[in-house]
Amino acid sequence: MVQIIRKASLPTPDEVAARTRDAAEQARAVAVREPRPAGFPLLFTRHWQLIEPAVAFLHEHSVQRAHTDDTRRTYAEILYDWFETLEQNDIPWESADAVDLVAYRNRMMAQPSPHTGRPYRTTTINHRVRGVLRFYEWAVRTQWLNASPLADKTRDLRLARHQRPTQASHAATHEHSIFILRQYEALPRPLVSEQARELLAELAPPYDLMARWQLYTGLRISELLRLSVNDIGHRRASATLHHAIEVIRKGRKPGHVIAPASLLDETDGYVSGHRFAWLARARRKGRISEHKALFVNARGSPAGKNAYQRAVSQAGLACGFKATTHLLRATFACMLLARLEHLADRGAKINPLIVVKVLLGHEHLDTTDRYLRAVAVDPCVLKDVLDTLLSEAGAP
Incomplete structure (x- = not known):
């Protein structure tokens, strides 16, 4: 069959039989360009x-x-x-x-x-x-x-x-x-504002902030976990309500998202609060070395994908509805697309699908079109979301 x-790493000399230790040492000394990881x-x-x-x-x-x-x-x-x-x-x-x-x-x-x-x-x-x-x-x-x-x-x-x-x-x-x-x-069905508030209130740090980032920017989990403190720490002071944040997209492609100023202010508070305290405690206990990951857990280690997904799922169950990390991204896409469609109908010279495609980092427009059909199926479900999640005054 x-x-x-x-693929495994080369064994160390002490991991092989005595008669092959010389060969093991010679093999490890040979410089070979092997891009495939273990x-x-x-x-x-x-x-x-x-x-x-x-x-x-x-x-x-x-x-x-x-x-x-x-x-x-x-x-x-x-x-x-x-x-x-x-x-x-x-x-x-x-x-x-x-x-x-x-x-x-x-x-x-x-x-x-x-x-x-x-x-x-x-x-x-x-x-x-x-x-x-x-x-x-x-x-x-x-x-x-x-x-x-x-x-x-x-x-x-x-x-x-x-x-x-x-x-x-x-x-x-x-x-x-x-x-x-x-x-x-299966069309995505976004969260309404009441569900989003309950979910965010149920999540513990840093997962509540990670969920906010997905709700406000539509980042994938892999893109979210690649954010570093440098990505948000070096931005010029501005009176604008939103800032462009450079990110590494799926497939290691460069891209950017538009983050509300309130989200970045909240992230600055997390960096100087929870993150600083967790890293200081981890250093005292000798658990970790320095790293630049933006989101870390209570042990001071970079937040993991599985732990975050599990936290969101359990928080949704506690609130009485199904919640996933992808649903947070879908909620952002649907509510942004609905608002852009509304602006286009009022005469704005924009292509809503193209805008959302760029902000979500989609490779094909067909993927973005799913969210347009989801809005058309049940536009009423987005009304409350549009009034809260994308507005500075109504942010959870």
């Missing part, structure tokens, strides 16, 4: 042959495009499952066609997951199928293959989209492909 072997997944066949195209695909997306560890792990799991299926059926990966992919998809529809024992969700099936298609499109583009039926765009059946949907009726933009199962698109 296909195996995933995680833990990088390497895929092997049952005959222990490296699956080079799969590793090259993961290398490009992880190292060259600087995708997150979660994205790399997801791509590795998709490729592992696909190559394992091909190996079990003695199908060379170069000759896989539409029949093989449809059979792979149908197998997931008919059989439960071997890991959970539960049936696959439609979203999971479609996600894996899209991952396989993405891999073959990449293989043709990078000339691992001259051509592939799975990289043939003429097989996709897509509906024409309106360039500018009307406010009363927004055309659906679902992906129509012979491989993709039909499913209802």
